Amino acid sequence: MPALDAPDRRILNSLRLNARITNSDLAAEVGLSPSACLRRVRLLEQSGVIQGYTTIVAGGSADEGMVAIVQVELERQSEEYLLRFEAALRRHAEIQEWFLMTGDGDYILRVKIGGIDDYGAFHRDVLSRLPGVARITSSFAMRSHRRM
Secondary structure (H helix, E strand, O other): OOOOOHHHHHHHHHHHHOOOOOHHHHHHHHOOOHHHHHHHHHHHHHOOOOOOOOOOOOOOOHHHOEEEEEEEEEOOOOHHHHHHHHHHHOOOOOEEEEEEOOOOOOEEEEEEEOOHHHHHHHHHHOHHHOOOEEEEEEEEOOOOOOOO
């Protein structure tokens, strides 16, 4: 990843808050000409600093399901175990995001499921059968907010 200078960081901060901002508004916000701003955004995209843009859909209705935050401890932390575990995670759409962690536990997963009964089945049929799993600790989101 290339070193980011102050204008790059201002661009990224602005895009985190509003990825749909026009280039001319972004340029004015970060203090660059529109052509210089567009050139920097394209370089950030090409270098992989900006990996994409997304739409976040508001949740909240009961029929949209719930989010479980799952901490997973593996039997071992070898590269082989980590790669096998992550390959298995990719096969389950319910596992929307995961982080390899320091400290207690090895991974944090964000799991989107229909409800508590669905989670029970998912825990039994999927999570507990993932390769190398030693311990699973689950928590459920009561409310969510995401700053972009």
